[in-house]
Amino acid sequence: MMTSIIGIDIGGTTVKIGIMDPDGHIMDKWEIPTNHANNGAYIIPEIWQSVSQKLDSTAVIKGIGIGAPGFIDSSTGYVYEAVNIGWKNVALADELQTISGLPVFVANDANAAVLGENWKGAGENARNLIALTLGTGVGGGLIVNGDMVDGENGMAGEIGHTTIDPDGYLCNCGRRGCLETVASATGMVRQAMEKMEKKPNSPLVSRYKQNGTMTTKDIFELADAGDESCEEIVAYTADILGLIIANIATITNPSKVLIGGGVSQAGEDFVKLIDAAFSRYALKRVRHICELKTARLGNDAGMIGAAFLVRQRLDHLTF
Incomplete structure (x- = not known):
């Protein structure tokens, strides 16, 4: 049974989503529009809705990594402000973890891209x-x-x-x-x-x-x-x-x-x-x-780096 990691790169126009193996190889990737309505209130549930539609019942997902814009506490996954998507004081990691049931780790999008480029680029x-x-x-x-x-x-x-x-x-x-x-x-x-x-x-x-x-x-x-x-x-x-x-x-x-x-x-x-x-x-x-x-790595750097967050934070687990 294949173990996978989900990497997500939230941008002002689109959200890039990838399902990767533990070594960072992309098995599937796609994009959804970034929904700015109601100060971005629908972005998190729409991300999980899109991801869950791609997963089958046998999928073993170790965790979700996210690169998000704005000022972020990476230790808690809390977004203090992300002006270009309307977020202010959003508990991104907690909210997505609640609806997905999976560990969620968050970094600033630029930092996620750097991690991806260093890991696989x-x-x-x-x-x-x-x-x-x-x-x-x-x-x-x-x-x-x-x-x-x-x-x-x-x-x-x-x-x-x-x-x-x-x-x-x-x-x-x-x-x-x-x-x-x-x-x-x-x-x-x-x-x-x-x-x-x-x-x-x-x-x-x-x-x-x-x-x-x-x-x-x-x-x-x-x-x-x-x-x-x-x-x-x-x-x-x-x-x-x-x-x-x-x-x-x-x-x-x-x-x-x-x-x-x-x-x-x-x-x-x-x-x-x-x-x-x-x-x-x-x-x-x-x-x-x-x-x-x-x-x-081009546009894939952010979601690959987001997946690396999962590897990094859960390195005590067997992948």
């Missing part, structure tokens, strides 16, 4: 690792001496909210000059909009008028074509990321740095620029043993 079970996810924002996570760093109230590893310019752009967190105001997809587009104001006849402006919008894909394509403004945006963004990684690496001394998310998919050239900046700023002894790589 590019991390290759590194004991000391830094991970950055470059998307609409900048997510992050730290593994130190084999353990995910949560901090006193779950805020450790919020790399995207490292200050790079105290007088910089206003961030959604309420502070100014956070890394994600520059190095995220949103931040890079913001840089492009400023460039367009200064150079109204640039290819950037032509592309913007043609498409009616601006994306990081446009920025990287124009940079590859030799547009000076876009080359400057890409170079500056890579330089800032390299500097931040070097500073964090001085504190945590990792063997690997993983770069993931949509922006990282711009190509190896962008990752090489980040790596070069990291080399410029890092202490030689730190840099010497540290490898910078592109993450490889």
Whole structure:
């Protein structure tokens, strides 16, 4: 009889669900819409309804792991606030455990993705690792001496909210000059909009008028074509990321740095620029043993990492 683990990644648009074997191999996966109605009150019961429809009577499920957005106490599975799905003071682990009858373990979604990437992805079970996810924002996570760093109230590893310019752009967190105001997809587009104001006849402006919008894909394509403004945006963004990684690496001394998310998919050239900046700023002894790589699990990282939570917390059981 096959023993399984359920891994769940709750996002603002969809909930990704996977049934995995104890070694993290996905046997089945699917998505359901994230129901925002009534401040997300239906998300938990709809998750279990969807899961229970997939299970047969012979299924042996050891537990459920969940990666969820927001501010989370991973020791209790309590979500203090997850703005993008409407949650505030939700006892996620307790509620799902009550309706499922299974052990439930919860982590912040970014941390879950880091655990997944380290378990089955590019991390290759590194004991000391830094991970950055470059998307609409900048997510992050730290593994130190084999353990995910949560901090006193779950805020450790919020790399995207490292200050790079105290007088910089206003961030959604309420502070100014956070890394994600520059190095995220949103931040890079913001840089492009400023460039367009200064150079109204640039290819950037032509592309913007043609498409009616601006994306990081446009920025990287124009940079590859030799547009000076876009080359400057890409170079500056890579330089800032390299500097931040070097500073964090001085504190945590990792063997690997993983770069993931949509922006990282711009190509190896962008990752090489980040790596070069990291080399410029890092202490030689730190840099010497540290490898910078592109993450490889994509959208599956969160649910695989959620499944790893079950393995991690129930390692005293036989799988």
